[in-house]
Amino acid sequence: MTQRWRLVLLIPAFLVLATAAAAIILGLPAFGHPLTHYGTAVNTLAPALRNVSNMVAAVNFDIRGIDTLGEESMLVCAVTATVILLRGHRGEDGSERAGLIPGRANAARSDGMVLMCRLFATVVFLFGVYVVLHGTITPGGGFQGGAIAASSFILLYVGGGYQPWRCVLHSPVVVGLEGFGALAFVLCAAVPLAFGYAALQNVLPLGTWKDLYSGGLMVIVNIAVGVAVTGSFGVLLIEFMEETRAPKGHDEKEGA
Amino acid sequence: MIWLIGFTLLLSAVSGALVVFSRDPKRQVYAICANGLVLALLFFVLQAPDVAFSEIAVGTVIVPLLFLITLAAVAMHKKPQ
Numbered sequence: 001m002t003q004r005w006r007l008v009l010l011i012p013a014f015l016v017l018a019t020a021a022a023a024i025i026l027g028l029p030a031f032g033h034p035l036t037h038y039g040t041a042v043n044t045l046a047p048a049l050r051n052v053s054n055m056v057a058a059v060n061f062d063i064r065g066i067d068t069l070g071e072e073s074m075l076v077c078a079v080t081a082t083v084i085l086l087r088g089h090r091g092e093d094g095s096e097r098a099g100l101i102p103g104r105a106n107a108a109r110s111d112g113m114v115l116m117c118r119l120f121a122t123v124v125f126l127f128g129v130y131v132v133l134h135g136t137i138t139p140g141g142g143f144q145g146g147a148i149a150a151s152s153f154i155l156l157y158v159g160g161g162y163q164p165w166r167c168v169l170h171s172p173v174v175v176g177l178e179g180f181g182a183l184a185f186v187l188c189a190a191v192p193l194a195f196g197y198a199a200l201q202n203v204l205p206l207g208t209w210k211d212l213y214s215g216g217l218m219v220i221v222n223i224a225v226g227v228a229v230t231g232s233f234g235v236l237l238i239e240f241m242e243e244t245r246a247p248k249g250h251d252e253k254e255g256a
Numbered sequence: 257m258i259w260l261i262g263f264t265l266l267l268s269a270v271s272g273a274l275v276v277f278s279r280d281p282k283r284q285v286y287a288i289c290a291n292g293l294v295l296a297l298l299f300f301v302l303q304a305p306d307v308a309f310s311e312i313a314v315g316t317v318i319v320p321l322l323f324l325i326t327l328a329a330v331a332m333h334k335k336p337q
Contacts, residue, residue, distance in 0.1 A: 054306075056306055099332045100332070101328060101331045101332050102332075131309065139304075139305040139306040139309070140305075140306050140309055141306060143310060144306055144309035144310050144313065145309075147309075147310055147313035147314050147318065148309065148312075148313045150313070150318065151313050151317040151318060154317060154318070154321055233318060236318075236322070237318070237321070237322075240321075240322050240325045240326070241325055243325060243326070243329040244325060244328050244329050244332060
């Protein structure tokens with residue numbers, strides 16, 4: 001295909017796409033008036049139907065829970081594919097030390113910084129757990145809390161350096177968290193099915209409004225998502241970080 | 257309120273432009289960090305604190321770190337000249 005033909009094709013394609021995009025943009029609700037019919041319906045019905053005060057959680061984990069199951073599977077699949085790609089290319093060998101970029105200084109960390117990072121890592125992790133547990137009451141939920149909890153791992157790395165970080169994180173526990181969270185979500189969908197209800201049907205007692213236990217099955221789904229997201233990000237971080245290990249036998253080569 | 261929204265929108269445009277116009281990959285990563293922080297602020301101003309949470313954790317912490325690790329791995333495995 002020559003350049004002229006490409007240009008000739010581009011013009012009608014651009015015209016069609018531009019008119020379609022313009023029609024969609026003009027049809028959007030005005031800025032600052034975001035309440036659609038669906039949103040209004042959820043806002044009026046969900047507090048009475050599900051006893052939760054965070055409508056986003058009600059939509060994500062109950063009313064449209066099956067969509068979230070799909071998203072959760074996509075996250076787990078993406079992380080698994082990354083692990084296969086990186087580990088398959090790298091192999092399991094390599095020393096447990098961090099590698100060095102040639103010509104860059106490698107200063108030791110001060111004790112104060114290590115202490116601060118450990119303290120803040122704990123605080124950030126606890127805050128992530130808090131956000132997960134209060135998912136049905138206040139803004140936040142499984143994904144947000146899981147991502148916050150996983151970012152505390154990075155503070156551990158910043159404070160401790162590569163080796164202690166690897167000791168803590170390079171364990172079957174983090175991988176297990178990812179798989180266990182995803183499995184718990186699938187079970188939440190499958191167990192009601194087995195008893196003749198719809199998938200993800202809220203079969204548990206709903207609890208009290210604005211209580212830590214409110215929303216029935218939503219609480220379990222929310223925690224499952226939080227656990228899975230923490231595990232997924234943890235696995236992702238360790239797999240990426242393993243790329244910066246010193247290759248095995250590096251020392252001998254340096255000495256020779 | 258409308259001024260706050262306008263200001264954060266302007267900030268996000270400026271920080272987004274910084275990401276595009278910085279040529280050094282490492283500076284670009286830090287620009288992504290700043291852009292993520294501004295976006296989180298914008299989401300917060302637009303009353304979506306849960307989206308702001310995810311944006312802070314993913315956009316300003318995890319994604320830039322993965323980029324930095326990738327850059328470090330590339331620099332480490334580069335053949336010495």
